Amino acid sequence: MSQSWDRIAGGALIGAALSSVLAMAHHPTSAHAGALGPIVHGTMIVLLAATAFGFAHFALRRGAGRPAILAGLVAYALSVVVTIGAATINGFIVTALAARGVTNHDLFLFAWEANQALARLGVYATAAAFAF
Secondary structure, three states, X not given: OHHHHHHHHHHHHHHHHHHHHHHXXXXXXXXXXXXXXXXXXXXXXXXXXXXXXXXXXXXXXHOOOOHXXXXXXXXXXXXXXXXXXXXXXXXXXXXXXXXXXXOOHHHHHHHHHHHHHHHHHHHHHHHHHHHO
């Protein structure tokens, strides 16, 4: 039975990696992208969850009781959480503000800085996960 779960987890990793490239090729460049922003960011959130499933399965199979494996899993979990935060800001919060006609530049600047801080932390946490 575990071999079928191995295949499912491996398929989730491969499918999510390929799908994320496709989704990011459609990433909007403006808060005024309409429905595209939430669709792309929502898709990426789902793909992050699929990738997390694949990596969690891999970690369990490798022995999550081993310190380096566990540290990698925790680092990747942190990456998923903060990256979902970044995707939520740009994909849903900023687009909702733009749709409502909000023009406060400082509010959009704050959202941009929060998004970038979370995205950078996600990259660093992913790098740490891969290093472990």
